[in-house]
Amino acid sequence: MITTLLHLAEGRLVRVSGPLTVSVVDGQVLVLGAIFSRGSSFHVDEFKSYGVKALVDSSLKIYMSPGASVEEPQSGEEPLDLWVSRIDDVMRRGCSSLAVMGPTDAGKSSVAALAANRALLRGLRTGVVDADIGQADIGPPAFVSASIVEKPILSLRELRPLYQRFVGSISPQRFERRVAAALVESVLRLRAEEGVDFIVVDTDGWVQGVNAVEYKLEALRLSGIESIVVMGDRELYRLVDRMYGRYGCGVVYLPSPAQRRIRDRGARRILRSRQYRAVLSGSRPRRISMSDVSVQGSCLFAGTPLTPMELQEIGRILGVKVLAASVTGDALVAVVAEKPRGNSVARLESLYERQQVYLVEKGSVKGVLAAVVDERGREHPALVDDIDFATNTITLYTPFEGEVRGIVFGNVRLNEDYVEVGRPSRCLL
Template identity: 25%
Template sequence: MEVDWGKQVHLQLVSGQAEVFGTALDLGERVTIGGQKVAVYSWQGCTLAMEGQPDIMYTSEETPMPHYLNIHDVLDARRQEALKAKGEGPRTFVVGPTDVGKSSLCKILLNYAVRAGWAPTFADMDIGQGSITVPGCIAATPVEAPVDIEDGLPTDAPLVYYTGTPSPSDNPDLYRHLVERLAHVLELRAQSDAQVRASGLFVNSMGWIVELGYELLKHTVQALKCGVVLVVGDERLYSQLSTDLKKTDPVIQVLKLPRSGGVVVRSRELRQQARKVRVEEYFYGNRKELSPASQTARFEDLQVYRVGGGPRAPSSALPIGAASVADPLKLSRITNPQELLYTLLAVSHAPQPELLLSVNVAGFIYVQDVDAAKGTITYLAPCAGPLPGSLLLAGSFKTYLD
């Protein structure tokens, strides 16, 4: 069923068994669906009660769920072996073009792993949408309980790095750098806990699968040491990865899976709208249950930086033998606060500017207003009080919150 933003439908399991992306519904439990596209699946059949009218609703006889369950069984057996041997559980990379159900498959496999007693880690490389936190982020979070149908993935202790762009194409070098930073920290965490190590990792990839996007996908597989690659709904990509990854690491297993029939193709406008909704949810919550604080600070008291030394000149425009000198990882301090209006700023844990690209971020603020005469900015923060740090990273995309 599809329920647009601003509308709500209430579901209740009356009899039988049912699940939403692998999260089991309890008998009598009332679940609210709003601004979501969900599939309710039953292995044996069930009766559901519903209040409200979805925008689209239908029943499908064809489903890839048996394939997904088989994958879970194989991964679960590997986790059991890893725990006995005190080794590494499966690291699974889910890849495919846009709108084939990659995020849904990740949720299903995460939930099945949790229901089997594991605590896998989920890493989201799709910076355009942001399922863990705001768009523009490479992020990871431990998953120790089934993903909440209403609230989504857990965000109590996420590990977040801010690219500040909705697409890796804006700064591919920064994307690579932050993937490697995330991989390093996840490696340290896995080595410190045998259960975490055996539980493994699920990685959701972006939908950019050609040319540079394809190279970035291969880099992510290698950086995160993924041993299983699940290719959803793309024969050509499956063939390419099977050939290329076997050359670099013959142990990597590349498997092909059908796309889910319930997947909805989203337009560019719908994706932009989804980004705005994700930012709003960060500050206000899924059900507008949070109360963010609007605060004013002197701009000179904050150190705001932007990543990237400006656009690189194309090689054809340079003198023969010359190379572009723009540094894609260069940090430039922003001196004009007007640039920051309607942008997201990441508040860094970094103690000094040189470490801004090595240390994860604490959270985000949204610049609502700039008073150039007074030298102040007014920003929206998740809670009142001083910021966790004075070093901030500016994003390159604008978000216009109501």
């Protein structure tokens, strides 16, 4: 670790990239719209960079781990002042809610945190809804989470979820209705139950095409969000402005930082894995009879179960043991002990006159991400361990200890290290 002492004259700005910790020895600095005074300190993790601006002559002690850097930005590179002034302007105009939209890595979550910090400085009770299921910060990925901001934050990750809703996928495509419903519910609950004065919504980075944008705007409009900040994409800004510009405080454009830490797919996967681990590690196993719960998000459990004789018949065609199977309108789902060989699936399709036959290998139900639903309809993260088809019972890991009324299965599967494995599938089980 390298320790340096940095003097920053009033008005000067540096860009710091983690992992590092800054302690304010003297003076006062602005980071993400929050003010850090003498004696306080803040941490910047390995995947983050921020502008740090001296509000008065300041001295900073910086503890840098390998990979960290402190640089002087070129003129026009650092957006911090512009971000603060545009966000302050929305608040000055009396608007009490703001959503951030933009492509991945545009700076959405940073501006969401900044807006929360500015609202706190105004003494407003502030709530945040994290509707970015792919790069979730407050709760686990595949969940929409909401929280109250009690103190200045440098990342939404510092917040603990107060509410959470399971979407079941880390990508919003085909799951738009769950994201939208969860977003609307979270905003309304923050207002009704928590009495917040200001709400910030962070959204997913899927902004290609009108549908991607429109589903988010629909949810924001229905939850009464009064202004939208579009980050780093002028064409997107014009589209959102045409669709939302006349509501409330309208649509604001903010540039992304010209120089910033970018996370590649690997880094994003690691970040998601940390979030899964944070909520699921330490969970205890629970055995639940599938006939005692309502089930959503499963192809198998949605269908009419086949009889033992039919299972045998299918097993004969496939040449493998079939543990369970069901049919719905156009699909047949069968749980098999192992992968069958040859083109026996096609024979099954024609025999049962189903357009689709999904085979689920028994071993692959382990690690499927799910949520358990309690008697008040609240959802809690869970991970499938095993399903015993002979007794129709499921074993899953969840931190929730109360009565379970329902299970919602997702399309994400995790290994023992909480790392996503395989591709998301329409019918994981």
